[in-house]
Amino acid sequence: MSNPNTMKAVLAPEPGGPEALQFVDRPVPVPSEHEVLIKVEAAGVNRPDCIQRAGDYPPPPGASDILGLEVAGEIVAVGSAVSGAKPGDKTTALVSGGGYAEYCLAHEGSLLPVPQGWSMVEAASLPETFITVWHNVFQRGALQPGERLLIHGGSSGIGITAIQLAKLFGASVAVTAGSEEKCKACLDAGADLAINYREQEFVTELKTWTNRKGVNVILDMVGGDYISKNYVVAAEDARIVQIAFLKGGIAEADFRRLMMKRLIHTGSTLRARSDEIKAGIVTELKQKVWPKLAKNEVKPYIFKTFPFDEVVKAHALMESSNHIGKIMLTLD
Structure with missing residues (x-):
């Protein structure tokens, strides 16, 4: 089945509080040679998202202006030089932006497998933290x-x-x-x-x-x-x-x-680091931590999950600091 040409995404066109977030239509992005395109099923809400929305944390050069730093979903397209990932794979990934959208690009070096027995919402809570x-x-x-x-x-x-x-x-x-x-x-x-x-x-x-x-x-x-x-x-x-x-x-x-x-x-800050640096961290995580996730030696802590269209409420909760663990968005 072919992908639609446009997608819903969340931006903060003007700095402000949670109400500054707006839904827009954007073209579905096309992966470059080392990128994959993920059909997003869940995305994490993180404090840097709120800081970006307030106007104090602009995306690094070349990154999407769409908010969101971590996603989980199904790979639907891959770049010409991608190896080890293919359409149909379920994955979770750290991204430099673009996570609050129906489709998101991720560098192949930032992909992490969904741990056995973990839901897609739980998997999407992993990369950034x-x-x-x-x-x-x-x-x-x-x-x-x-x-x-x-x-x-x-x-x-x-x-x-x-x-x-x-x-x-x-x-x-x-x-x-x-x-x-x-x-x-x-x-x-x-x-x-x-x-x-x-x-x-x-x-x-x-x-x-x-x-x-x-x-x-x-x-x-x-x-x-x-x-x-x-x-x-x-x-x-x-x-x-x-x-x-x-x-x-x-x-x-x-x-x-x-x-x-x-x-x-x-x-340190993570977002502006090179794809190669991030890939090195991801490689260590795959080797040393991911096997323990499948054995339930580490648990997901999801405080609340909001539907995508309630992203404003998710940001308000994050800023209240009345949460314990992760705040997530789910996309149908």
């Missing part, structure tokens, strides 16, 4: 078995993923979260310590938990005044990895701690 966590916690942060990981934003999709993967590979995990319900969800996902930052001072709690030795790796999506506190709770030779700045990117910190503890404070 798993690739982000693997790159930042295990590659940049070099988390080792027996070390202690601190995750700020533990109940987010990235946080829940980081908890599970860190425990799977032998680390101890502490998180900060904003309610007792969120702390409980983190503990249920495997965290050893969950700190309600609205009621507890995480510096004090972590000093007690680590017997004042500190944590070895910190995954921070908060920034702001957390930056100086991270330097306090970090162990000697700790690695701090910055992936977002929900409290802002400007901070006052005592940088002498950076020197005296021999800290590494790094960070």
Whole structure:
């Protein structure tokens, strides 16, 4: 059956709140030599989508202006140089844009198999968080078995993923979260310590938990005044990895701690990285993590799934921070 020539897609033509999202008709894209065309069955909603919609995170050069960074569905066309993927395959993929649409292009190096027993919605919840966590916690942060990981934003999709993967590979995990319900969800996902930052001072709690030795790796999506506190709770030779700045990117910190503890404070963004870099991360995930998904050693955490035409409600929920785990869109 041939594909239609046009498709429904979601844009934010003008910066604004969730109501700025608009449905438009777009031509169905044609894959280049190393791309595949996916008929989208489900797509993930991520905070970078909201930041793009607000006008603060433009797509990288060459990327689609359609929102959406992860999809799952059926491959319906492949580029001339694609090997290892064919029409009819079910797949999930990280994309640089274009996920909020009926059809989406993906580079062949970003394709991941749908884990056995996982639904398409569950599969679509994987790429953005798993690739982000693997790159930042295990590659940049070099988390080792027996070390202690601190995750700020533990109940987010990235946080829940980081908890599970860190425990799977032998680390101890502490998180900060904003309610007792969120702390409980983190503990249920495997965290050893969950700190309600609205009621507890995480510096004090972590000093007690680590017997004042500190944590070895910190995954921070908060920034702001957390930056100086991270330097306090970090162990000697700790690695701090910055992936977002929900409290802002400007901070006052005592940088002498950076020197005296021999800290590494790094960070990254994923979207603008090259296809080759992303493919390298995907290859490691396929080898080291994907076999564990089929054995149910890692669980999907889907908080709520919205039909495609309720994308505005999905963004409003994301911005409320009243969710635990992933927010998804489903396309019929």
